[in-house]
Amino acid sequence: MTTTLLVTGAGGVGKTTIAAAMAVHSARLGLRTLVVTVDPARRLATALGLDTLGTEPQPHTEEPLLWAAMLDAGASWKAVAKRHADPDVAERLANNEFFIAASQHFPASQSYAAADSAVTFVQAKAWDVVVVDTPPSGGGIDFFTAPSEMADLVGGRLLRWITGGPIPGRRLFYDRAARPMLRVAGSILGSDLLERVSEFLLDLRTTYDGVSRRGREMERVMSQAATVVVTTADPAPVQEAVRFYRELPAVASTPAAVIFNRALPDIWIEASTPDGSSPELRQLVEWWSLEAQRQHDVRREFSSRHGANVVTVPWSPTPLTDLDRLAALVGRDADLPWESLGIGPDSVST
Amino acid sequence: MLDKRLIVVSGKGGVGKSAVSGGLSLLAQRRGLRVLAIEIGAARGLSSHLSAGHLDFQPKEIRPGLHAMRLVRSEALLEYLSLQLRVPGIGRFGAIARAFDALATAAPAVREIITIGKVLWEVREERWDIVVADSPPTGQIGSYLRAPVSIEELVPSGRIRSQSTWMRETLADPDMTQLVIVNVPEELPTTETLETTKWLEAERLVSDPVVISNRVVNQVTDNSLPRGTAGEMVALHRSIWEEQQTWLSKLEDKGRIPYLFGVFTPGEVAAQMSDHLERIL
Numbered sequence: 054m055t056t057t058l059l060v061t062g063a064g065g066v067g068k069t070t071i072a073a074a075m076a077v078h079s080a081r082l083g084l085r086t087l088v089v090t091v092d093p094a095r096r097l098a099t100a101l102g103l104d105t106l107g108t109e110p111q112p113h114t115e116e117p118l119l120w121a122a123m124l125d126a127g128a129s130w131k132a133v134a135k136r137h138a139d140p141d142v143a144e145r146l147a148n149n150e151f152f153i154a155a156s157q158h159f160p161a162s163q164s165y166a167a168a169d170s171a172v173t174f175v176q177a178k179a180w181d182v183v184v185v186d187t188p189p190s191g192g193g194i195d196f197f198t199a200p201s202e203m204a205d206l207v208g209g210r211l212l213r214w215i216t217g218g219p220i221p222g223r224r225l226f227y228d229r230a231a232r233p234m235l236r237v238a239g240s241i242l243g244s245d246l247l248e249r250v251s252e253f254l255l256d257l258r259t260t261y262d263g264v265s266r267r268g269r270e271m272e273r274v275m276s277q278a279a280t281v282v283v284t285t286a287d288p289a290p291v292q293e294a295v296r297f298y299r300e301l302p303a304v305a306s307t308p309a310a311v312i313f314n315r316a317l318p319d320i321w322i323e324a325s326t327p328d329g330s331s332p333e334l335r336q337l338v339e340w341w342s343l344e345a346q347r348q349h350d351v352r353r354e355f356s357s358r359h360g361a362n363v364v365t366v367p368w369s370p371t372p373l374t375d376l377d378r379l380a381a382l383v384g385r386d387a388d389l390p391w392e393s394l395g396i397g398p399d400s401v402s403t
Numbered sequence: 404m405l406d407k408r409l410i411v412v413s414g415k416g417g418v419g420k421s422a423v424s425g426g427l428s429l430l431a432q433r434r435g436l437r438v439l440a441i442e443i444g445a446a447r448g449l450s451s452h453l454s455a456g457h458l459d460f461q462p463k464e465i466r467p468g469l470h471a472m473r474l475v476r477s478e479a480l481l482e483y484l485s486l487q488l489r490v491p492g493i494g495r496f497g498a499i500a501r502a503f504d505a506l507a508t509a510a511p512a513v514r515e516i517i518t519i520g521k522v523l524w525e526v527r528e529e530r531w532d533i534v535v536a537d538s539p540p541t542g543q544i545g546s547y548l549r550a551p552v553s554i555e556e557l558v559p560s561g562r563i564r565s566q567s568t569w570m571r572e573t574l575a576d577p578d579m580t581q582l583v584i585v586n587v588p589e590e591l592p593t594t595e596t597l598e599t600t601k602w603l604e605a606e607r608l609v610s611d612p613v614v615i616s617n618r619v620v621n622q623v624t625d626n627s628l629p630r631g632t633a634g635e636m637v638a639l640h641r642s643i644w645e646e647q648q649t650w651l652s653k654l655e656d657k658g659r660i661p662y663l664f665g666v667f668t669p670g671e672v673a674a675q676m677s678d679h680l681e682r683i684l
Contacts, residue, residue, distance in 0.1 A: 064417050325633070
């Protein structure tokens, strides 16, 4: 059985790095591990052996049990069309300006692409562990609601709204002038645009059965996945982390841990400057102990208010460019609950 | 910068866009301007930085001279429809609004023009000297700034098209609009900032966007390294400084806001931001 680990959190907190680090750790425990990543920094991508952009998992050249794959929302949508529509419709969709726009701009599209790929990899049963770096989204659990939103989109809800009734045949759109609502929309948007959008939505609708079936599979895999939330001690990502803590249990699992990245050691709170230090250094030490105190308070409040298992990952000012340093990031000191994540020596399948 | 009518604040997620927007709004208010601060979308960053409580579509005065609102597309759309169709009681237009919203989901630029259009309508209002828009991140800002142009390309006729010209002109007018990109001197944000500025230069949608660097640590001139914990702190500070220098050297910035050590609440952050911005601008 494949263990799925979803790494969630706000953008800009080092989620991609931590997902990569957890994957390296897992591979080194002897588990065949795939990390699915979104938009990694160039040096991190290089470290993961992802110099060539590819949505197919690539084995790492130096780490025998590690694979990595990068996500491309546009490519994944094309795959959806290919899988669930007739060949000629799929072709028409792939070249359709609205399809291309929706694949890039539909709020849930990147999340849907990530979830779809991740589930494909989990179902392949080729890995013991699949670590998914979830894309930054509109906030909270968007990643988990993406399958149903997608099903809604292709299911014709939009079509029904546009036409104000049950799904019509293609030619009904040409009677558009009969419907007052469409006349109004046409006067604002131009009737030509209206027709083209409608044509597109009709094509998209033919994928509905496939997409909604797939959506249920995706939701099943996600509901069985382990989750962690990554944050820093800054107010905005913490607010986001709180949302995840509240919302995740309903769609996946209670987060096994909240990982505070860029953490300063508690021992810094009491730090003092040795006698004879310059005012400049005194000031610096005062600043960093204040910062350590602030971080400590934020973590303590998070843990007591949300009953969270708080784990810290130290501040690493330079990017991690080799696997050893990545593995060390979440190694012994970080104290991650590996066993409850299903990533431990005992999880190695025989 | 505060002599402009509109300041659009963007940047990669997590760099402190809302804090800078909050700081700019407070600074403009302190200088006696009538300010409207707009929070765009679902994020609540700006309202917490302005300690404004819950914001909604109707601007609310949170300090003398400073109003704030939250721009949600569906409400902007209803307002737009009721104004355009000149019919009171927008409730009756629920069905049209839903149809329209459906179109906006599928059609590129329609979604964005409704949002950026509302911001620009507010800029036209005599009530405000300046509008500060805490805008979508750099990954998306392009499609908002380009929305009027995209509409002109995509929509051959219709009312929305006829309004896109003045919108495009307002955004491009250096006396009217200033785009501020907030950056943190680290690899990912800097790469994204550079990509965005390069794209903007090619597209000529706004003139002379400026970059403000955030969370910048100062250089330590004392080269000694104390023993123990103090030494660890100094070492971390120096290596952050060094890494930041690499990225600061890659772009030209209008000013730098220092890392705010030990500052707890979003309100405090914005207040300190406004002091630093005063020095920069």
